[in-house]
Each structure stands twice: as structure tokens, then as C-alpha cells.
Amino acid sequence: MPIFGLLAFILRSTDYESPKPQKRKVSIIVRELTKVYGQQKAVDQISFAVNPGEIVGFLGPNGAGKSTTMKIATGYLLPTSGTVEVAGYDVVAHSREVRKRIGYLPEHNPLYLDLYVKEFLRFIGGLYGLSGQTLSRRVDEVVAQVGLEPEYRKKIGQLSKGYRQRVGLAQALIHDPEVLILDEPTTGLDPNQLVEIRSVIKSIGAQKTVLFSTHIMQEVEAICSRAIILSKGTVVADQSLEDLRSTGQPLEAVFRSLTKG
Ligand SMILES: Nc1ncnc2c1ncn2[C@@H]1O[C@H](COP(=O)(O)OP(=O)(O)OP(=O)(O)O)[C@@H](O)[C@H]1O
Numbered sequence: 001m002p003i004f005g006l007l008a009f010i011l012r013s014t015d016y017e018s019p020k021p022q023k024r025k026v027s028i029i030v031r032e033l034t035k036v037y038g039q040q041k042a043v044d045q046i047s048f049a050v051n052p053g054e055i056v057g058f059l060g061p062n063g064a065g066k067s068t069t070m071k072i073a074t075g076y077l078l079p080t081s082g083t084v085e086v087a088g089y090d091v092v093a094h095s096r097e098v099r100k101r102i103g104y105l106p107e108h109n110p111l112y113l114d115l116y117v118k119e120f121l122r123f124i125g126g127l128y129g130l131s132g133q134t135l136s137r138r139v140d141e142v143v144a145q146v147g148l149e150p151e152y153r154k155k156i157g158q159l160s161k162g163y164r165q166r167v168g169l170a171q172a173l174i175h176d177p178e179v180l181i182l183d184e185p186t187t188g189l190d191p192n193q194l195v196e197i198r199s200v201i202k203s204i205g206a207q208k209t210v211l212f213s214t215h216i217m218q219e220v221e222a223i224c225s226r227a228i229i230l231s232k233g234t235v236v237a238d239q240s241l242e243d244l245r246s247t248g249q250p251l252e253a254v255f256r257s258l259t260k261g
Helices: 003-011 066-073 095-101 117-127 132-145 161-173 191-205 217-223 241-245 251-259
Strands: 028-037 040-050 055-059 081-086 102-105 179-183 209-213 226-231 234-240
Touching (some): 028 066, 040 066, 040 234, 055 066, 055 217, 117 132, 132 191, 161 191, 226 251, 234 241, 241 251
Parallel strands (some): 055 209, 102 179, 179 209
Antiparallel strands (some): 028 040, 226 234
């Protein structure tokens, strides 16, 4: 997703009707969601829910429909049919309310490489309506939260991949959303960065609901309470890690048997 896609996600402000006050709610509810691109059905009638405080791993082979689902859940793409609610608000009808409550790290983590880290975070915070001392405080808080202190004086283009991912996480957190959607946040990281980013995600998950996609099974075992596995646009498993482990098979074997063919 290019940077303007991320900016469009933040700026999109269509609310088709006045949102009603919501009761305490499930963080994400996907109901019979379908997305068709031309002739291609990328997501086929999927349903699942994520509860407050869960860290859920979203798994599936390449092309299974993970990114498409995440883009719809963040309001970046429209569904062909079905609905998604985030924090009690429909993502199409009440996108402004959803945008306040959701943080999104897209798959290719679009960033302005010429901006300094804090400059970029101030810019993104400004798009969310933060200003003055609140903005400065939030920038300092997210820089600390994702472990960016050693590198925050650099331009983003000068950062390693792992630190760029931290900037991506920081921009997703800047407005203190209750739900985070992270699309392959650890892809391409070296083993040390990988462990560090995982621990950042785990600590974020202590306060927020997190849905994140990955191809790394150890990652799911290390940080998730539950896994949802997609294959060819459908949900083939939605189980707690405890239940998946109780099969007695390694998670990789379970994944292969559910998604092959
Ligand atoms: N903009 C698009 N136009 C046409 N087809 C698309 C588009 N985006 C995705 N697709 C197709 O939809 C299907 C699901 O893609 P998606 O990116 O959601 O899968 P994914 O599970 O995230 O895959 P990966 O693990 O490789 O990132 C794929 O067959 C893909 O080629």
C-alpha cells in the first residue's frame, strides 16, 4: 500500500448516519464477509470475532485473503458483501468512529523516508487531530513504547528495517486506539529484531486488542491467545492456542493439513 493509501485511511471521514452510543462491545466482528476482485473471489463469506484484550494470529498461505480482510476491517477497502464492526461501529457506515479506535500497520509499511522519526509521528498525530502538548506527549510515549529512543533522531530513510517497523507501529499507536490491525509486522526482520518486535507487540497486547497476520508459526505460539486460519478465502480454523496444542501436533503440521490442496 503506498503512503497515500495510509493517509487516505486516516483522513477518510465518511459517516453515513449519526452513530448511536455503543454498549461495551466485541472489538472486531466480521459477518459473512465476501470480497470479489473482478473474477477473483479473495474472501468468501467469512465470519469471526475478536474480543477485547485478545492477541489473535491471522494465518494462511499466500493469497488466502488475510490482507484483503484487514484492509476491509480498517475501512481501506469496501466489502462486496457482508459487514465488519470495530468497537461496535460498522466500518462502512461509521468509518470516522472506527478510524478513531483502530490503528493499522499495512503490509508494506509506507513511510515518508525523508522525514525525521518524530517529524513523521507529529504529522500522523496531527492527521488524527492531536496538537500542542498532547501531540508532543503522545509522540514521546509511542517512541518509548516501541523502543525507538536510540534511533529517533534519524531520518526514516536511514533506519534499518526493524526500526522502520517500529515507526510503523508507533504511527499505528499514536492516537491510542483500542484495536490494532498489523499486517505481517515481522516480515523480513533479522532474528534479534524479530524477537524484539514480538515482545513490543506482546506488551501492546496487554492493553489493546491485536489482530495480526504472519507466516511464522513460532510467532503465533509466542504471543497469541488464538489463531484464525484462512485458506482460499474461507476460515478453516478458529481456535485457542490451547486447543490447537491439544491436538498433540506441532502448529506447522496443523496449518499444513488445514491449508494444503
Ligand atoms: N487489488 C487486487 N486486485 C485483484 N486481485 C487481488 C487484489 N488484491 C488481492 N488480490 C487477490 O486476492 C487474493 C487474496 O489476496 P490477499 O493479499 O488478501 O492474500 P494474503 O492472504 O494477504 O496473501 P499474502 O500472505 O501473500 O500477503 C489473491 O489471490 C490476490 O491475488
